[in-house]
Amino acid sequence: MHIIRVKDLRKKYENVEAVKGVSFDVRNGTFFALLGQNGAGKSTTIEIIATLKSKNEGEVIVDGAVLGKDDDAIRKTLGVVFQYSVLDKELTVRENLAIRAGFYNMDKERLRTRIETFSSLMDIDAFIDRRVKTLSGGERRKADLARALLHSPKVLILDEPTTGLDPKSRKDLWELIQTIKTETDMTIFLTTHYMEEVLDADHVVILDEGLVKAEDSAENLRLKHASDTLRIVPKDARLSQALKDEGIPFTWKNSIVMVPLKDAFEGLSIATRHKAHFESFEIVKANMDDVFLNITGKELLENGTENPR
């Protein structure tokens, strides 16, 4: 059962086509990730789904509601955590939540119950009566998450939610999202440029230059598009000659010999045979960075910008 269906979605800004016919489905209750660098079309896609932007072509259906025909139904289905905090900084977290509760016609009792839920889930009672401008980045993100979850949406959209957070706040928020994922049947729709954030995703769509370049589970993508690597620091030129003699493909990276492997045992075998020619070696497991690099030909940097190969 799909809760979101996107078909041939296109969006053009003046002369730039940001989304060029994107299609994907999101299954109900799953953790879905849209991965890509800045400018890949992630945010535009998410903004169209969230009814923030109009589409030029294509079809979007959210929980049976068709975008452009029944947008209010779509809005009730979604809870959105933006890249930046959208809370009113001069107001307390409680005041912010009360205002947002008004948008969904929630009465005071329901609001109180929801705040109790959030208190046990993410400790917001520690700062609920403080003005947002006095909160730390991590607390602010938690408050933003509470705001998005207030009306118990079926789908939680997280648009690069950890951007700009310090490592600890990032880890805390990520654990919180994992808890929400395990404790509820909510669908989680994440956009990110952080590879490690998609590792647990049930389905990953890799977007590049407005197009879907690959999609599958994170594990399948890793298996299909990346391999473990044997990294060897050679003593001298005899190592490369020996590898050539055996017909083992390899590349050089910063004076290190990189040998793509079928599995870790193959790496151990090569290292054992050529131990006389190197100073040290390691076997590096394939990760999502390799997947992204192999699919798009670009390295994804920490800030979401690309580094073409």
Added chain:
Amino acid sequence: MVLRTLVERHLKLFVRDRWAVFFSLLSILIVLMLFMLFLREAFVLDADIDGLDRLVHSWIISGVLMLSTVTVPLGFLGIMIRDIDSGTINDFLVAPIKRSHIVLSYLLAALLIGTAFSTFNLVIGQLYMFIRFGFLLAPLSWLWTLLVIVLATSLFASLFFFIVTYVKTPNAHGTMQTLVGTLIGFLVGLYVPLGNLGNVIRNILSALPTLQVASLFRIVYMADPLKDIPWKTLETIPGVPYFMRTRPAFEHFMGVELELFGQTLSLGVLIVVVFAWVCLFTALSTLRIARFKTG
């Protein structure tokens, strides 16, 4: 319900922002200072004329009331600009709220806050007049002044709302606020009385809603003090400036009574004209609301 929630939110944010409130009232403070330092001197006569000081104070207070109907809505609309600039408005747009209600909430809140601040100024002004001169407006004049406050705030809230929909950044809004705050005293003949200006400038200013609204305020707020001046006595005192010799001369000089293309604009005509301005800018704002779409 949602519209009310949004309006309450906007009002709460504005009141919590002390600087926004301060800058909205800045031009009023400037006028009061100018009055204390310079303007008041112009009306000091050798002879002791009953009610003259009260009349001049009424003129200043009516001007202050007018200014607050201009600067407070404009200052308030900065919240809309900040919401758009910071992306907070996206939070409203992803909620099941009609686009028109979101935009309308800013217009309504601007109207409410402008009316509230101007009414507060009216009360403070009355307290001052009572303490200093033992004078209070007649109940009917109160009602008239309140009506003019609502009419004026409706006009300036809709006018600035329409303009602000084209303003993209808080900086641009800040610049606009500074410009309006500086110019408004001239536009309504507060820094320099209208009689000191040339005919052409006077005709141009009289055609603008700002001076028309100022005139409305002066007519209703100064009605009683104007009646109490012994104009016949003033005519006979040597050295009294020409604009203080007769009531029509005073009203003309001080911008109580306006003339446009040789025609005097009576209270009734002014109300109709200002109401027409309200209709025009509300219609233009409604058009902007209807066109309010995203990307």
